Structures are given as C-alpha cells and as structure tokens.
Amino acid sequence: MKTENKISVFGLGKLGCTMLACFAHKGSSVVGVDINETSVSKINSKTSPIYEPGVDELIKKNADRIRATTDAADAVMNSEASFIIVPTPSEENGSFNTKAVESVAKAIGAALKNKSDYHLIIVTSTVLPGDTARVVKILEETSGKKCNVDFGVCYNPDFIALGSIVKDFLNPDMVLIGESDKKAGDVLDEIHLRLVDNKPSINRMTFENAELTKIALNSYCTLKITFANVLADICEKFPGGNVNVVSQALGFDTRIGHRYLKGGLSYGGPCFPRDNKAFAWTASKLGVSHSLASKTDEVNNFHRDTRIPSKLLAILKEKNAKSISVLGLTYKADTTLVEESAAISVVRSLAKENIRIHVYDPAGMTEGKTALSGLKNVSFKDTAKDCIQGTDLCFVASPWKEFKTLTKEDFKSAMKTPVIFDAWSLYDFESEKDIDYRQIGKYNGK
C-alpha cells in the first residue's frame, strides 16, 4: 500500500519531537500531538521544545510541513500513520507504567470511529512483552473496528542515543518491526525506507519478539559496559595494565566489537538502567534466572557509588589535598540530562566528606543544580576554567568536546600542582612532568 506521506506523532518529547523533525526533513507532512500546550505552541512557532542537537534547525527548515495540536482526532483524521511516543516510566519493581500509552490509544481509537480509511498505529514508547497486544485491544474497544481490517498496529522501538538522535534515526544499524499483520509491517517498512539515509537491516516479527528484542538489546549493552568497567578496574590495579589497549584488541574480534567496550564511568540516563531492570523483571516473572541482569545493575552501582569516589578520596589523601573539580554532570556528553548520572552520584558521595567541590557542565548546569541542591560544599562554576581554578584534583567525568580544548597550560595556571583523574582518556599529558595525569583503567604505580 503506497502511503501519501502524512504522519502524526503523539508525544513531543526528546524522542517524539526529534522524529517529527526527521519525518518532515524527509518530506512527510507531520502533525505533532501533546497534552503539554507549551510544547505544542513552541512547535507552531517553529521552535523545538527540547534540547537535542540539530532538531531546532530541522523544525525551522521544514516548518511548512510541520504543525502541532492538542486534538488527537484532528491528527488521526489528517494522517495515515500515528506514532505513540509518550513516557512509560519505571515502576518500583522494574516494570513499566503504560498509562500514557493506553490513554493515547483510547484517544486514537475514539478518532478511528469516524475514519473510513485504513490507519496504522505504531507504538514506539518502550513497552514490555504483552503490552502492544493490550494496545490493540484498547483500539478495538474504543473504535468498534477490527485490527488487520480497518487498522494495523506495529511495535517499533528506536535504538538511538541522546545527543545523536537525528543521526541515529537517519542511519540506524537495524529497524525492529513487530507487526499485527503483513500489511501493517509493509506500511511501516515504506515509512522507514523514506526516512533512512543508509540501508539498515529490517527485522520484522511478532509484537512479542520485538518487545523482547528491545529490552534484550539494551540489557546486553549494559552488560558489555559493565564488563569493560570491571576490566578497567583490573587493569588499573595490575602493573602495566591499560584498559584502552586491552579493549581495543578485544574489539577487533568480530564476536565482540568495539562499541560500549571502553572503560569509563557507569552507565546511566533514561534508558539503559531501566531497560536492564525491566529485563530482569521479565525474567523473574517468567521464573527464569534474572541474576545476570541484576548483578550488572549491582556492579554498575558499585562502580558509581563506591569504586570511583574511593579512588578520588584516596588520591586526595595521598596528596594531602582538600579540593576537587568535577568536569561534567550529565549522564553523557551532548545532553542536558542528569537522570541516573554517574557524575552526580560521585559528587553526592564526595560531598559527604570534608572537602571543597567545584562542578561544571557545558549544558546540564540547571539540571545539575537541582540534582545537587542542598550540598553546602559544592560550588557551581560558569566555565571549565573557573571549575578547575584553585582545586587540587580534577576529575573528568564526561567526555564533552569542550573539556578536550583545555590545554596543559590551562591546568598548570589554574591548579597549584595539577592532578587529573580522567575517566575518558581525553588528554595526552602522560609525559608532562608538571602534571600528575591518571586515567581510569590504567596502572600508574600508586
């Protein structure tokens, strides 16, 4: 079935808004829907409601093909396919709360009552095995119509990273499609072919297998990151060890690969920790061993809450020093988010000690201030140079490009005797006599 290229996107957050911008960029007419009127009016005034590199530019450039509304029926009537990209927050036990997805499904179902043409509904929010089938039931109940006759449904999660969502959308490694029937999958396949710049592997399957694939993939990534962090700890303690050398060689084995295999800080953010917990929850609900995923979570938290703070405090003790600068607060570079950020946890642990802490982040200062509010020994600085100024030890917590521009002279003039503990191997200061430069995962004899 050839579509006319009219799409609606329900949920104009980090993911939905970026998808809307990318669809319009590739020639689709897009209607965005959100319950948040501010987001809707921002889109209608050609401005992105979220921070994500490239999105604001794409919205401005393609404004003639983009509009937003709070009216679900308007969006359904004026599009052929509706993507649902609303929050599915984690519950205490690791499962996801799907109330927002269900509420959107009800609104779409009500609108479908008055629509005679075929419509495709795509769940892109991260959901658990069994949830998409529930969405089908809601759509049938509220519309009085039949799935695979009057409408089709797909589960189509995205594998993108905040900070590079536009690039990841347009160049995915693979596209995952859980389909209610062949026609539904064909329509979505066609939408993806228009969207991508590369030739990804398109994987079509049942809802259930797609739902399992989504959480399995993220759970596997957390396992790989955690393995690299344990390897970094081993290398740091073994004379001559260097995780960068070992992981580089490991990555050349095609069974392993290089991505997510660099020793660094613990994983965090809005996806990895919760998808891994959801994987563990799914396993335990089915009576399957969940210890691999649960242990990954435990080891990740140990690195964040114990290993790294102890390491930094040991360096301060060794130097008889009392102050530290922390460069980077967000859970990774190129985002404003501090949700489950390892850097924030490290600062919280350090703040329990009688030391002075300077912090700075290129984009996440507002969020960082909220997350660290009430900690009396933490000072928020306006620039990276202000942050390192007058401190004894500098901890490089995220690999922002801006930090890489700091020169050895910057460190020497800002710090009495510069000591740097770098979680991302940003600098080549190893042969510098006047800088004590240490890297995560590299033995330095102390």
Ligand SMILES: NC(=O)c1ccc[n+]([C@@H]2O[C@H](COP(=O)([O-])OP(=O)(O)OC[C@H]3O[C@@H](n4cnc5c(N)ncnc54)[C@H](O)[C@@H]3O)[C@@H](O)[C@H]2O)c1
């Ligand atoms: N952000 C990511 O990197 C990422 C990656 C993969 C998957 N996901 C998944 O995508 C989903 C959305 O994530 P996000 O980060 O874009 O969330 P977000 O919190 O940034 O945005 C969600 C948007 O949905 C809107 N919304 C809430 N209820 C609504 C309703 N009933 N009708 C219309 N709009 C509604 C909110 O106002 C908000 O604008 C989640 O399930 C998340 O797990 C996100």
